[in-house]
Amino acid sequence: MxxxxxxxxxxxxxxxxxxxxxxxxxxxxxxxxxxSKNWRCPEGELDLVLTDGKTLVVCEVKTRTTDNYGPPAEAVDEPKAARIRRLTRRWRADHGVPHVPTRYDIVAILWPPDETPKVSHLRGVL
Structure with a gap:
């Protein structure tokens, strides 16, 4: 709807x-x-927080309708990666989750209008 x-x-x-x-x-x-989906705090947002077995997975999602400006995953630069790591510490503190093995992933989606999306899951890249 x-x-x-x-x-x-x-x-x-x-x-x-x-x-x-x-x-x-x-x-x-x-x-x-x-x-968590779209978890927000004053410092920013985490797109997805998940578990994969006993591993905490923080996933940045980048979706583009065209690759004219480069592949979606290229939008995650080092300053963005550092912000995601800081936000992860804040998420853990806010949710009472102790330090556990953590993996940082990117899901890159190229989704042209009226076409089937192409999904790439990049594990442990940040």
Missing amino acids: TTEATHTRPAHLRTGERGEALAARYLEAQGLTVL
């Missing part, structure tokens, strides 16, 4: 939301368990 508010959101935000929903379904189908 869509609402008028959904249609008035900028296209890049709608693309990102669709990509994050697809990434969550994809990762769940791979056996991971979602703990």
Whole structure:
């Protein structure tokens, strides 16, 4: 179901939301368990926090409709990776999760309009 508010959101935000929903379904189908989606604090946002067995997985999702500006995963640079690591420490503190083995993944989605999305899951890359 869509609402008028959904249609008035900028296209890049709608693309990102669709990509994050697809990434969550994809990762769940791979056996991971979602703990948080779009977790926010004043310092920023984590797209997906999951578990893979006893490993905490923090996943950044990047969705693009074209690769004219490079593949989606290239949007995650070192400053973004450092911010994700800081936010992970904050998420653990806020959720009472002790330090556990943690993996940082990227799900990169290329989703041209009216085409089937191409999903790439890059494990342990940050």
